[in-house]
Amino acid sequence: MKIFLYYILAINLYGIFVMYSDKNKSKQGKWRTPEKTLFTIAFAYGALGIFLGMRLFRHKTKHNKFVIGIPVILIVQIFIFFRYIYKVF
Numbered sequence: 001m002k003i004f005l006y007y008i009l010a011i012n013l014y015g016i017f018v019m020y021s022d023k024n025k026s027k028q029g030k031w032r033t034p035e036k037t038l039f040t041i042a043f044a045y046g047a048l049g050i051f052l053g054m055r056l057f058r059h060k061t062k063h064n065k066f067v068i069g070i071p072v073i074l075i076v077q078i079f080i081f082f083r084y085i086y087k088v089f
Contacts, residue, residue, distance in 0.1 A: 011046040016052055019049075
């Protein structure tokens with residue numbers, strides 16, 4: 001359980017970093033992180049980090065698949081977390 005929580009922390013910090021990095025790359029006109037990679041991080045329990053990165057850096061906030069998709073993934077992950085870890089619901 002403790003290792004899983006460390007994983008959750010690490011993947012979400014990584015998600016924030018990737019969003020920050022991608023935002024800077026977009027400003028500089030450099031190669032960008034593929035959207036598929038961002039969603040992969042989100043599906044790997046990094047949705048909170050991606051969501052926070054969207055809000056902190058105002059990145060991908062005009063793309064409906066991010067504005068709708070990331071919060072949906074996050075809600076599902078929260079439900080799964082409480083359902084299977086804490087036996088709630």
